[in-house]
Amino acid sequence: MTVRIGVIGTGAIGQEHIQRLSKKLVGSQVVAINDINETAAKTAVNRIGIDAQFYANAHDLIKASDVDAIVVTSWGPTHEEFVLASIAAGKPVFCEKPLAVTAAGCKKIVDAEIKHGKRLVQVGFMRPFDSTYRQLKSALDNDEIGQPLLLNCKHFNPEVGDSYTTDMAIVDTLIHELDVLRWLLDDDYTSARVIYPRKTSKASSHLMDPQIVILETKKGIVINTEIFVNCQYGYDIQCEVVGETGIASLPEPTQVPFRKGGNLQRAILVDWKKRFIDAYDVELQAFINNIVTGNFTEGASAWDGYAAAVAADACVKAQQTGNVEAIVMPATPSFYKK
Amino acid sequence: MTVRIGVIGTGAIGQEHIQRLSKKLVGSQVVAINDINETAAKTAVNRIGIDAQFYANAHDLIKASDVDAIVVTSWGPTHEEFVLASIAAGKPVFCEKPLAVTAAGCKKIVDAEIKHGKRLVQVGFMRPFDSTYRQLKSALDNDEIGQPLLLNCKHFNPEVGDSYTTDMAIVDTLIHELDVLRWLLDDDYTSARVIYPRKTSKASSHLMDPQIVILETKKGIVINTEIFVNCQYGYDIQCEVVGETGIASLPEPTQVPFRKGGNLQRAILVDWKKRFIDAYDVELQAFINNIVTGNFTEGASAWDGYAAAVAADACVKAQQTGNVEAIVMPATPSFYKK
Amino acid sequence: MTVRIGVIGTGAIGQEHIQRLSKKLVGSQVVAINDINETAAKTAVNRIGIDAQFYANAHDLIKASDVDAIVVTSWGPTHEEFVLASIAAGKPVFCEKPLAVTAAGCKKIVDAEIKHGKRLVQVGFMRPFDSTYRQLKSALDNDEIGQPLLLNCKHFNPEVGDSYTTDMAIVDTLIHELDVLRWLLDDDYTSARVIYPRKTSKASSHLMDPQIVILETKKGIVINTEIFVNCQYGYDIQCEVVGETGIASLPEPTQVPFRKGGNLQRAILVDWKKRFIDAYDVELQAFINNIVTGNFTEGASAWDGYAAAVAADACVKAQQTGNVEAIVMPATPSFYKK
Amino acid sequence: MTVRIGVIGTGAIGQEHIQRLSKKLVGSQVVAINDINETAAKTAVNRIGIDAQFYANAHDLIKASDVDAIVVTSWGPTHEEFVLASIAAGKPVFCEKPLAVTAAGCKKIVDAEIKHGKRLVQVGFMRPFDSTYRQLKSALDNDEIGQPLLLNCKHFNPEVGDSYTTDMAIVDTLIHELDVLRWLLDDDYTSARVIYPRKTSKASSHLMDPQIVILETKKGIVINTEIFVNCQYGYDIQCEVVGETGIASLPEPTQVPFRKGGNLQRAILVDWKKRFIDAYDVELQAFINNIVTGNFTEGASAWDGYAAAVAADACVKAQQTGNVEAIVMPATPSFYKK
Known part of the structure; x- marks a missing residue:
């Protein structure tokens, strides 16, 4: 089984995650991307050498039928909205920190996930990995x-x-x-x-x-x-x-x-980037494994983000x-x- | 591209490599196995959870049309024969140490590979990885x-x-x-x-x-x-x-x-097994990458084995x-x- | 020049200092001792192998004409009294910590020493040595x-x-x-x-x-x-x-x-005793050197004790x-x- | 008891040993010196601040009635002669390495010391200290x-x-x-x-x-x-x-x-001088203690030098x-x- 992933936000960390999910980890494929800068986004995936559909609207990406899971690496203040939309779509979502810019925003996500009845959210805290x-x-x-x-x-x-x-x-x-x-x-x-x-x-x-x-x-x-x-x-x-x-x-x-x-x-x-670089691989692989097993046992939960x-x-x-x-x-x- | 691999010898190290090539590394799939103990071999791949064809004869495995590359993890004295057969079949081969039990045997492999005109052999020395x-x-x-x-x-x-x-x-x-x-x-x-x-x-x-x-x-x-x-x-x-x-x-x-x-x-x-366990992953991934790029730039060559x-x-x-x-x-x- | 020293208090630390001042350091000699337990005191100096006069009264020891300097290693609450008496006698005094059991007591010593016009007091804080x-x-x-x-x-x-x-x-x-x-x-x-x-x-x-x-x-x-x-x-x-x-x-x-x-x-x-054992030698040697040079430049002063x-x-x-x-x-x- | 020492050779290491024996160690006093350069020798002891008799001839120093023990820090090739003379005079002698410039020379010293019947020689190997x-x-x-x-x-x-x-x-x-x-x-x-x-x-x-x-x-x-x-x-x-x-x-x-x-x-x-500087103190103190106890139990013997x-x-x-x-x-x- 290969998890088809849509990535929202293709800045530096977004591109690194696309690289990981496409070339380094097992069981994932990036099939969709969204960014406020279409040209930059397309250039990035070309450079990485994958074929991914560009969506001008993140919500369309979230809802796309061939997208199994979402990775949110956009600007911090947008995280809450996209994570909530992913939960609404019933799709697993990996969200870079912060989960939301306020504790109240995090709580809203926690409540939505509990209401959904099944864990879907992993927050991008990499140190435990x-x-x-x-x-x-x-x-x-x-x-x-x-x-x-x-x-x-x-x-x-x-x-x-x-x-x-x-x-x-x-x-x-x-x-x-x-x-x-x-x-x-x-x-x-x-x-x-x-x-x-x-x-x-x-x-x-x-x-x-x-x-x-x-x-x-x-x-x-x-x-x-x-x-x-x-x-x-x-x-x-x-x-x-x-x-x-x-x-x-x-x-x-x-x-x-x-x-x-x-x-x-x-x-x-x-250079701080080198300190936890391996942890990012393990973290994203855990996200894929969580999806494959249907069981979010590893990684920071929405509650942890809260x-x-x-x-x-x-x-x-x-x-x-x-x-x-x-x-x-x-x-x-x-x-x-x- | 997924490299389809046949593994000769499914003892301890063989099983570990099958696990790696099937579950941990990118771009490979074990499709064929051979061992002198058919039951044990089949039990092993079942446990790992893959579907691989059993060959009673290693040479049949080497020649099989759906096998792109060979991994030799059988008893040391058999290495030389299987590596030479792989070269004869024009297929990339990863051979656990020793490449051959005599220097003369290693030299024979070197000569065969040079005659073939393109590098195909990687020897299982993991420390450089x-x-x-x-x-x-x-x-x-x-x-x-x-x-x-x-x-x-x-x-x-x-x-x-x-x-x-x-x-x-x-x-x-x-x-x-x-x-x-x-x-x-x-x-x-x-x-x-x-x-x-x-x-x-x-x-x-x-x-x-x-x-x-x-x-x-x-x-x-x-x-x-x-x-x-x-x-x-x-x-x-x-x-x-x-x-x-x-x-x-x-x-x-x-x-x-x-x-x-x-x-x-x-x-x-x-426990010595823990010391270089990560190196085995890198080593086998390099073998797959060598095949994919068509260029054996990494890992010990037949000459190194010699x-x-x-x-x-x-x-x-x-x-x-x-x-x-x-x-x-x-x-x-x-x-x-x- | 050999500094003739009187030691008040011949318990564990007192005996160690007597040993140092008699056998290990340069320029000193223990000539007088005082303790509340006369027998134990005499036994101790005999064991160390020196010939020192026993004084039943510490104040007599302080005033003795052949005593150039005092070392106070008696029970903490007695320190203030003996240090003040040493200053009154115009004699250098090394006092184990605490200088006095209250800050007010320390201050009294500071005032007495300043009034005397010349530093005489070294407090037994060994870590700076x-x-x-x-x-x-x-x-x-x-x-x-x-x-x-x-x-x-x-x-x-x-x-x-x-x-x-x-x-x-x-x-x-x-x-x-x-x-x-x-x-x-x-x-x-x-x-x-x-x-x-x-x-x-x-x-x-x-x-x-x-x-x-x-x-x-x-x-x-x-x-x-x-x-x-x-x-x-x-x-x-x-x-x-x-x-x-x-x-x-x-x-x-x-x-x-x-x-x-x-x-x-x-x-x-x-064992804590081993951690700073060399520092005690340096500390006491500094006391002797301070006396010989007439200049208390090293070691904790009464002010430091305060x-x-x-x-x-x-x-x-x-x-x-x-x-x-x-x-x-x-x-x-x-x-x-x- | 204070051991009165004569030092032969007042170069760098000689001066350091004079300083040690006069100012730092317990139980010794440098009372006599010899060197091929009288002026430099006298200047050195003046600088150190001791009063030691200058001897133009090392053998006179060795025989001097107020010299209890000899320290040889002269030019290597002269060591054998002065150590033999010290043994002949029945006086303890500390000799900087080498004991002699040939093994045969060392053996001659060993033989002389055995014949004398009591150990007198300590060789200046400081590392065991x-x-x-x-x-x-x-x-x-x-x-x-x-x-x-x-x-x-x-x-x-x-x-x-x-x-x-x-x-x-x-x-x-x-x-x-x-x-x-x-x-x-x-x-x-x-x-x-x-x-x-x-x-x-x-x-x-x-x-x-x-x-x-x-x-x-x-x-x-x-x-x-x-x-x-x-x-x-x-x-x-x-x-x-x-x-x-x-x-x-x-x-x-x-x-x-x-x-x-x-x-x-x-x-x-x-700077190599700092590495074993404390060992020199311990070594020379051992020499003095060996003399005081009359028992050469510590330090390198003539046999060790041989x-x-x-x-x-x-x-x-x-x-x-x-x-x-x-x-x-x-x-x-x-x-x-x-």
Whole structure:
């Protein structure tokens, strides 16, 4: 069985996903595309070397009889509309983050999916598909360090442009930790607070950088996350879990160890695109497998997308108030239990 | 285009390759199988869930009109015959190591392929497809440490059974280094000598273990390789290259770093199957891609298989004589130049 | 010149210092001892093999004409009295931590010393004499990572007895970080808050463990320190400094790297006594050198002891209130500027 | 008791030892000096700030009634004469390496010392006093990896001057491994061979660099040692011991780990003087303690100096012949058993 896919939005990430779904993964074929720029879209699929029907209107693509499933990689504010339309059409849909730009929008999707009665939505959070995070989760699940008590995470970028604003540290950057840590710990957040350390001289005048976000969870775990988007030295994702009997850490990406120039050294990635590139393959393959088996057991659900949005809202509020802000999430509906 | 593949030999490695070619890789389908045990063969493909024609005779499979390419995973001594038959049939063939059990047999295949006029043969040496060896080769090719001068390698297994004999340290174990180091250094061996250190008390009485094999190359590089197949602690593959300006080493497989029980530690693999499991996927995908593009640019050629056999013969002789034994390889024919 | 020393308090640490001052360091001699247990004191010096006069009254020892300098290693609550008496006698005094059990007591010593007009007091904070902390400080002072912005520290013990109470995490444990981080950063604290993560099941019912103490400094640096005194796995002191252009960390104590039993591993200390044992030698030698040169340039001053006490008071308050508690330290008097 | 020492030879290493013996170590005092350059010698001791009698003739210094022990740091070819004279005077003598420039010279000293009937000679091999080698030896002695089977060692220098010749790789460089590995393994060498890998372009035309020396021992251990004196990247001393159940390695010198400039890195020493500087202190303190206790239990004996010379002779011969050269050492006399 080959899953016939329609892709909405053929920008950079859209094109990468088309490439994956056409050339690298098993069981999928891109048969339809939509974009606001028809010429660019057609050029892109030609370059990739596939034959896909162009739709000027995304809703026509969603409804097309030869399209089995939808991939939404358009501009963020359009996600909600297209995901809801896909659910209405009863078709599986993979939506790049964010699922919706507001928690309310995410909730609307959750409600629609529950009403539909069967899971259809996978959200594009790729970190749980990354092999190093999976190794770390296995360590926790195998009780290698006892119950987790506290975490120390880093999300460091070498630098950002002037358009990057203080709240983007949450909604664009921390959002990945907000997703992956729920999955890692099988837990939900209860509060967030933000502390601003001494500001780096490398950041724009309008940007607080670095920032520390401290989250607490239902199990009482405290998560200390540092966001530092002008750290200069590299793209560095760290996650250390302190448990009752030991510490487990996210493995570093594999690099050649050198002895040269007076140093024992190995490279830290600078380009973020390389860090999780393999995870995107696994993530999209999981989407196809979910469709083929008829069972959405892998990947972030609409509920996960909603949970990330609720947590992000509280973190942004905490950025502004300086207070401990509550994160109020209802219990996971049985519909979404794994 | 889907490459239709016939697999000769459906033992453990054969079944793994059938699984890969059917379920994991892009562009291939297993349509035919042969084995000396018909029942076991049929059971295996049923379990994998594919529909493949059973051939009682391997030569019928090779000639079958719906078989585009052959994968040989039968008993070693049969390889030569089936590879030669595949060449005679003008069909691409992937042959697990060894290409033939003698250097003369390998040479016969080389001659047949050259006579055929187009490359058809890929030998199942998987290490050049391993991502850590590729990172190391990139480092050398990017001149990170200048010209390589000497290497230190380890091929350690936790333990072997009583049937493992001293010469198997060369033909079963070192054979992988003999292949991958030629590729890594883009060089050929000129001599080998073997030194037996103090013997471990963990080895059978008939087995010399560990052994040190010292190879020299045309470029003058000296390679010190330790084979230790009862090292107890793990399956450990190491490769360190000392260059004119620095040292580069094979990265360790990714593992979670722990602090626990009075140690800062991370696991060393014990099961060899896990070490290069991803490399098998890349290797077989390269075989399919070679067929699709009509150009055997990737993977070990028949010439590489021949070179490994010639070097192994010299190493075995060196085991017996204690002398420096010459390794005489003609220059690579242009037919095999990459 | 040999400095003749009188030691007040000949318990465990007192005996170790007597041993050092008599047998290991250059330029000192223990000539007088005092303890509440005369027999034990005399036995101790006999065992060490020195000839020292026993004084039943510490004040007599302080005033003795053949005693050039005092070392106070008696019970904490007595420190203030003996240090003040030493200053009154115009004699250099090395006092184990705490300088006094209250900040007010420390302040009294500061005032007395300033009034005396010349520095006489060194407080027994040994970490700034530890070679790994010194390497880290050199890295910062050499501008290897730009201005420090935030720190992550750990003070982990394998386990503590039932008598260890929640406030001891500050006054007995964190007190070392409170001293060494001021020195490392050349900065003063402005606030403290305490967060209690999920409690380990390994701690006594009355003990909050682990604890997170977050300090802020005049320069705006945020310090995240984890205290975990039942971490099970070892005695682990960590200090990571995130600067504007990189991260520098406290080196791990030197240990043999092993490959054994399926792990790549090296030991983490379990016994805290071994971690800073060399630092004690350097610290006491500095005391002797300070006396010989007549210039107290090295080691913690009475002011440093006072600063640690003020910070500890705020941390204990923060443990109780859950609030951000201000740490109010006057500017360092020029008398104590280094 | 203070040991009064006379130092013969006040060049660089002589001055360093005078400094140590006068200012840093316990129980010694330099009271006499001799050098071929009187002015320089006097200037040196003035700078160090001690009052020592200058002797124009070394033999007068050796015989001086207020000199308890001799330290020989003069030009290598003079060592034998001064050590023999010290033995004749019945005085303890510390002699920098080499003990004598020929094995025969070393043997003469051994014979004289045995005839004297009591150990007096300590040779200046400092590596057994280095804390990292001691940690490695402890690991072996504690049976952490079972019986040692083979070793891989490196002695790398960043660069050498034009006056450095191929044989100096043995007599100046490898000599330290020849000493420390006998001590580490409690074993004696039986043979040596030398292999010359591809030569680095960074070496003088007359120098073979790098070189591999392969030693075998009475226990059958094979030692692979690489000497590379123009390795460019640092002063790097490595020692890896493969045992029956695991591998133990010499710890790296402690350095701050950094994340900076796209690398995870820590420094490798470039200046060899820093690598074993602490070991010199321990070594000389052991000499003083040996004298005080009247029992030469620590440090390299004249026999050890002789053994290193015999092994070095065989290695130099192996450099020239390309053959496996026997190293013939008589059993250690009971006089020298530890």
